[in-house]
Amino acid sequence: MAKRIDVSGLTAYYGSHKAIEDISMTVEPRSVTAFIGPSGCGKSTFLRTLNRMHEVTPGGRVEGKVLLDDEDLYGAGVDPVSVRREVGMVFQRPNPFPTMSIFDNVAAGLRLNGSYKKSQLNDIVEKSLKGANLWNEVKDRLNKPGSGLSGGQQQRLCIARAIAVEPKVLLMDEPCSALDPISTLAIEDLIGELKERFTIVIVTHNMQQAARVSDRTAFFNLAAVGQPGRLIEIDDTERIFSNPSVQATEDYISGRFG
Amino acid sequence: MSTAAVTDKRPNSLRSGHLPKWSPWAIAGGSVVVAAGIGLGAGLSSKVEWGLIAAILYVLGTFVIATMVEGKRQAKDRVATSLVWVAFLIAVIPLVSLIWTTVKRGVKVLDPYFLTHSMGIVADSEPGGGIYHAIIGSLEQVGLATLIGAPIGVLTAVYLVEYGRGKLARAVTFFVDVMTGVPSIVAGLFILSLMLMLDMQPFGFAGSLALAILMMPVVVRSTEEMLKLVPNELREASLALGVPKWRTILKVVLPTSIGGITTGIMLAIARIAGETAPILLLVWGNSFINNNPFSGAQQALPLYIYQQYANSSGSTAAYDRAWAASLTLIAFVMILNLVARGIARWKAPKTGR
Numbered sequence: 001m002a003k004r005i006d007v008s009g010l011t012a013y014y015g016s017h018k019a020i021e022d023i024s025m026t027v028e029p030r031s032v033t034a035f036i037g038p039s040g041c042g043k044s045t046f047l048r049t050l051n052r053m054h055e056v057t058p059g060g061r062v063e064g065k066v067l068l069d070d071e072d073l074y075g076a077g078v079d080p081v082s083v084r085r086e087v088g089m090v091f092q093r094p095n096p097f098p099t100m101s102i103f104d105n106v107a108a109g110l111r112l113n114g115s116y117k118k119s120q121l122n123d124i125v126e127k128s129l130k131g132a133n134l135w136n137e138v139k140d141r142l143n144k145p146g147s148g149l150s151g152g153q154q155q156r157l158c159i160a161r162a163i164a165v166e167p168k169v170l171l172m173d174e175p176c177s178a179l180d181p182i183s184t185l186a187i188e189d190l191i192g193e194l195k196e197r198f199t200i201v202i203v204t205h206n207m208q209q210a211a212r213v214s215d216r217t218a219f220f221n222l223a224a225v226g227q228p229g230r231l232i233e234i235d236d237t238e239r240i241f242s243n244p245s246v247q248a249t250e251d252y253i254s255g256r257f258g
Numbered sequence: 259m260s261t262a263a264v265t266d267k268r269p270n271s272l273r274s275g276h277l278p279k280w281s282p283w284a285i286a287g288g289s290v291v292v293a294a295g296i297g298l299g300a301g302l303s304s305k306v307e308w309g310l311i312a313a314i315l316y317v318l319g320t321f322v323i324a325t326m327v328e329g330k331r332q333a334k335d336r337v338a339t340s341l342v343w344v345a346f347l348i349a350v351i352p353l354v355s356l357i358w359t360t361v362k363r364g365v366k367v368l369d370p371y372f373l374t375h376s377m378g379i380v381a382d383s384e385p386g387g388g389i390y391h392a393i394i395g396s397l398e399q400v401g402l403a404t405l406i407g408a409p410i411g412v413l414t415a416v417y418l419v420e421y422g423r424g425k426l427a428r429a430v431t432f433f434v435d436v437m438t439g440v441p442s443i444v445a446g447l448f449i450l451s452l453m454l455m456l457d458m459q460p461f462g463f464a465g466s467l468a469l470a471i472l473m474m475p476v477v478v479r480s481t482e483e484m485l486k487l488v489p490n491e492l493r494e495a496s497l498a499l500g501v502p503k504w505r506t507i508l509k510v511v512l513p514t515s516i517g518g519i520t521t522g523i524m525l526a527i528a529r530i531a532g533e534t535a536p537i538l539l540l541v542w543g544n545s546f547i548n549n550n551p552f553s554g555a556q557q558a559l560p561l562y563i564y565q566q567y568a569n570s571s572g573s574t575a576a577y578d579r580a581w582a583a584s585l586t587l588i589a590f591v592m593i594l595n596l597v598a599r600g601i602a603r604w605k606a607p608k609t610g611r
Contacts, residue, residue: 053498058423085500095491099513099605109499112509158495165499 002029002199003069003086003168005050010064011228012042012049014057019045021228023064025218027169032191032200034210034237037220038252042229043203046220047171050201051087052080068168085113088167092174094154096146096161103142105157109165124164132160133190152183159190163198170194172202176209188213207253211241219249275327282340285323289315309351313344357588364585367578373586376557377545382566385575389583391547395556396590399462399541400531402551403469407530408523410470411477418478419485420507437475445471446536453540460542462551465558468536473526480522484515517602524598528591534560559587 005027012020020042027033035043048054049062052073066073073083096105106125110116116124125142129135134156138149146157155175162170172191176184191200191213204210210217218234233246244250293312302308320340324333372388380387414434418427445468453464488511496506512519537543542555543565563580570576 051498053494056494056497081500081502083500084498088500089494089498091491091495091498093491095489095495097492097495097510097514099510108496108509109501112496112499112501112505161495161499 002197004029005169005199005201006065006067007050008065008067010046010049010062010066012045012054012062013060014045015059018228020049020220021230023231025231025234027199027201028216029199030195030197031215032195032202032213033234034214034217035201035203035220036205036207036210036217036252037229037232038222039205040225040229041220041222043220044173045229047173047201047203048089050169050171051089052083053089055080085165086167087169087171088162088165089171090155090159090162090173090175093178094151094158096149096154096157098145098147100146101143102138102146102149102157105146106160106164108161113165128160128164129157131163131194132156133186133193134160150183152179152186155179155183155187156190159187159194163194167198169199169201172200174203174205177205184209207241211237217241219244219246219252221248221252275329277324277327277336281323282320282336282343285319286316289313289319313348316340317344360581360585360588363578363581364583366582367575368582368585372579372582376547378547380545382570382576383573385578387579389559389562389579389586391544392557392559392562392583393586394547394549395462395541395544395551395558396531396560396587398549398551399465399469399537399556399558400527402463402466403473403530404523404527406466407470407473407526408477411474411523411526412481412519414474414478415481415485416507416512418482420503420511434475434478437471438479440471440475441535442468442472442533443535443539445469446539449536450539460540460555461553462541462548462556464540465537465556466551468540469530469533472533472536473530476526476529477523480525481515481519484518484522485511487518488514513605517605520601520605521598524594528594531591531594532560532587534558534564537561538564559583559590563587 007026008024010020010023011018023046035047037043045054048057050066050073052062054060054062062074064074068083068086072078073087097108100108103125104111106128107116107121110121110124126135126139129138134153137153138157146154149157155178159170159175176187179187188209191202194200195215202210202214214237216234217237217240219232219240220229221232222229232248233240233244235244239245240249241253244253250256290312292315293308296302296311297308317337317340321333321337324336328336367385373393374390375386375388376391377387377389378391414430418430421427422430448471449464449468453460458464492510492514493506496510497503501509537558538561541558541561543561544555544557548554548556563583566576566580566583
């Protein structure tokens with residue numbers, strides 16, 4: 001079910017500004033890959049190219065290849081809408097739909113796609129909320145608005161919403177940066193469980209988090225402000241944090257950066 | 259310290275002089291009394307002059323007293339506050355006076371009979387008759403105008419906010435701005451020229467078309483603002499679920515902003531409900547009941563008010579009817595506004611726990 005991502009020679013622009021340049025990497029299925037690096041180095045931009053959300057930004061365009069199990073996401077005739085059904089995304093700030101109840105939020109992906117059977121909807125919502133470790137907290141108030149939950153609960157609601165459409169890959173853009181340590185722990189545990197079923201890519205500013213949750217870690221950096229971001233190295237998380245092959249990575253991780 | 263040149267302006271105690279809570283009221287009362295005294299003494303007959311003198315005295319008095327008791331900074335704060343209050347009162351007085359006069363004069367003949375009968379067999383100078391035909395006409399014309407203007411306006415705004423890029427969007431924005439400034443008589447003349455070309459007689463729907471032209475830019479503007487308020491994160495959340503853009507707009511963006519959009523449409527309706535010029539040109543007015551907006555002249559409330567005033571050669575009965583019709587029109591717009599607020603509150607994104 002989970003799929004492998006192969007990126008080769010990927011360059012992304014905002015208008016005429018080159019945000020990331022010539023990135024190639026492989027993301028293994030059923031594993032967690034973490035992206036670390038300083039702010040503005042293009043981690044989030046790169047993440048957004050993996051489900052074609054980058055081009056939603058005005059002026060955003062991409063060169064290069066992203067293969068999802070041998071199928072090029074940027075190939076001719078590929079519909080970005082179907083790409084996004086395969087590659088789900090969780091955002092930095094929890095963003096449940098304010099007009100919808102908790103149940104409707106989780107069901108939103110299916111309902112809005114029109115691809116569901118009514119009888120299955122209850123089961124899928126329950127399964128997704130259980131998958132996001134939220135079921136016990138909300139099972140008695142599924143009809144209440146989702147915005148009434150706490151920040152950590154809202155973020156898990158967004159994860160439930162993302163996994164309800166059964167994507168193959170789950171992208172997470174700093175999913176814990178707006179949360180307290182306890183909610184962060186809940187989400188990290190959840191990531192550990194989700195990697196059994198999905199390929200997970202997570203952007204984080206928290207080095208300990210990358211060390212805790214990921215199997216592989218990629219370090220991004222940019223030569224100077226205004227220069228495009230580049231992939232410095234990607235390796236097993238243990239190696240990156242103990243014995244990285246590039247000096248810049250070690251400097252960044254040990255806090256000797258800049 | 260070698261550089262102790264800066265003098266410390268702060269008072270020695272944190273509890274410096276304080277005016278009591280009732281002081282603004284006392285100063286206001288005092289300035290009114292003094293203004294009345296000056297007015298009487300100087301023999302000023304106009305109450306407006308008295309009021310302006312009182313307002314100036316109030317601001318000056320606040321400044322002087324606050325400076326003496328509390329110091330410069332608090333005095334500035336109090337002057338700003340009193341200016342806001344004076345501006346508020348100046349804005350509210352005409353409004354209250356208008357509503358008061360309309361209610362006082364309007365209730366004289368406003369009764370169920372008045373609301374359910376037409377002017378069919380009543381001459382404009384005689385008592386009796388009613389505005390049923392005008393209410394029917396207004397409802398139909400405004401309703402049809404809304405059916406045309408609101409969807410076009412909302413869709414235009416959706417285009418401008420969600421899709422519009424480049425030259426076409428800029429042109430549309432420009433023409434919407436121009437349309438906002440089109441006087442109602444010009445919109446009426448535009449439809450009139452079409453009617454003359456097609457050799458048609460006046461009828462209600464022609465008025466609706468002109469009203470729709472007046473309504474559209476208002477709806478576009480307000481809807482645009484409301485759509486811009488929808489956070490981009492919601493759009494991205496929906497797109498990232500693999501929802502097509504049009505469904506995202508339909509199921510996420512519009513429901514989130516529906517309260518504000520409804521309010522905007524209601525305000526636009528309120529604006530066109532009082533238009534007289536296009537009705538005068540295109541619908542002509544009619545003392546009989548005409549339920550069909552697509553054939554024959556109709557009446558409408560604003561035009562009725564004008565005709566009662568203009569065609570009755572000073573008859574008191576006609577003036578009373580005009581005031582009562584004005585009150586009905588104000589009530590109609592007011593009810594619409596209340597309904598809009600109700601819908602906005604009901605549909606607003608829930609924050610409750």
